[in-house]
Amino acid sequence: MTAALLDWPQGTFASEVKVEGEKLTVVREVDGGLETVSMKFPAVVTADLRLNEPRYATLPNIMKAKKKKIETVKPSDLGIDVSSRIKILSVEDPPQRQAGVKVETVEDLVSKLKESGRI
Incomplete structure (x- = not known):
């Protein structure tokens, strides 16, 4: 769809790509x-x-990665504002459900539905 919108040629499901000039x-x-x-x-x-061969981590590299220190940076050091932009107006519980009614026959069901205005 992107190629059609841009009016560009497309090559789908590429397993090999070569650039020649x-x-x-x-x-x-x-x-x-x-x-x-x-x-x-x-x-x-x-x-x-099949376009690229995945790289797999070797055991020595995994061990080296475990020893590396992870630098912790605060958002304020990067000039990023992380304050909430959402304002909660109110919080209410949902209305309580009314208890159900058991009926014995289909006629009772139809009459109850007519009384409640459902049909």
Whole structure:
């Protein structure tokens, strides 16, 4: 939808992206195999899971991360106002529910509903 609104070319579900000068080549997986699409910049490209290999943390790096100090910064040091912008006007309990009535027959139910003005 973004590509249609901007009137740009699009490459969806990209598993491989190559930039060659002013052109962009997108390889994507379709039911019949791989499809290669070339387009000019600017373009909208969406990624498939196979586009990048995830990085996994190694045990030595995890141990190093545990030893690192975490710096604590107050919002006022960054010039951020965190005061509440919500004003509570009133707080009330919901109205109490009335007790239900058991009826024996369908006719009793219909008459009770007529008395209460429901039907």
